[in-house]
Amino acid sequence: KQDMAKTITEKYNYQLTLNNTRSTVNILMERLKKSDSDVEQLKAELESVQLAKRTLEQSYLQLQSELEKMRTQLSDSEEALSSLRDSSETLQKEERIEA
Amino acid sequence: VNCFPMKDQLLYLGNLLGFEVSYSDYPKGNHNEFLSIIMLSTNPPQICHGIGTSSEESREDAARCALKILSEMGLNHM
Numbered sequence: 001k002q003d004m005a006k007t008i009t010e011k012y013n014y015q016l017t018l019n020n021t022r023s024t025v026n027i028l029m030e031r032l033k034k035s036d037s038d039v040e041q042l043k044a045e046l047e048s049v050q051l052a053k054r055t056l057e058q059s060y061l062q063l064q065s066e067l068e069k070m071r072t073q074l075s076d077s078e079e080a081l082s083s084l085r086d087s088s089e090t091l092q093k094e095e096r097i098e099a
Numbered sequence: 100v101n102c103f104p105m106k107d108q109l110l111y112l113g114n115l116l117g118f119e120v121s122y123s124d125y126p127k128g129n130h131n132e133f134l135s136i137i138m139l140s141t142n143p144p145q146i147c148h149g150i151g152t153s154s155e156e157s158r159e160d161a162a163r164c165a166l167k168i169l170s171e172m173g174l175n176h177m
Contacts, residue, residue: 017143
């Protein structure tokens with residue numbers, strides 16, 4: 001009879017232990033699930049930000065090449081202007097000599 | 100302020116009855132709370148958890164949980 005009571009108590013204790021442990025397992029599982037989904041979300045965010053970065057890098061390169069083109073145009077224009085000025089000065093000198 | 104933290108009460112009980120208490124702490128990270136898992140080398144062994152706004156708090160909560168299960172089981176059958 002004493003053995004019986006002992007066994008019943010043990011069974012009760014194991015049941016308590018099991019229930020208690022299960023609630024800890026559940027907490028760990030939920031935490032893991034949330035962590036997993038957070039990792040997935042962050043991965044997606046990282047990918048879209050990297051994509052945006054690549055696009056910006058592309059447009060930076062394009063703008064840089066446009067700037068280079070403009071610089072060349074500017075220096076060409078300056079050259080043309082200065083040669084125009086030179087020739088106009090020469091013309092004025094010649095007119096003065098003739099007059 | 101609790102003069103006798105659950106953690107110390109549990110440690111005292113462990114020393115008295117000869118079981119070990121160990122904690123593993125999980126930082127808040129991307130979660131709402133800190134988490135502590137407590138393990139008692141009783142027979143049967145117990146695993147409890149606690150949560151809180153700091154590791155200190157979650158350990159205290161876990162120790163409270165452990166004391167509760169010990170009290171439910173009684174100390175005669177460990």
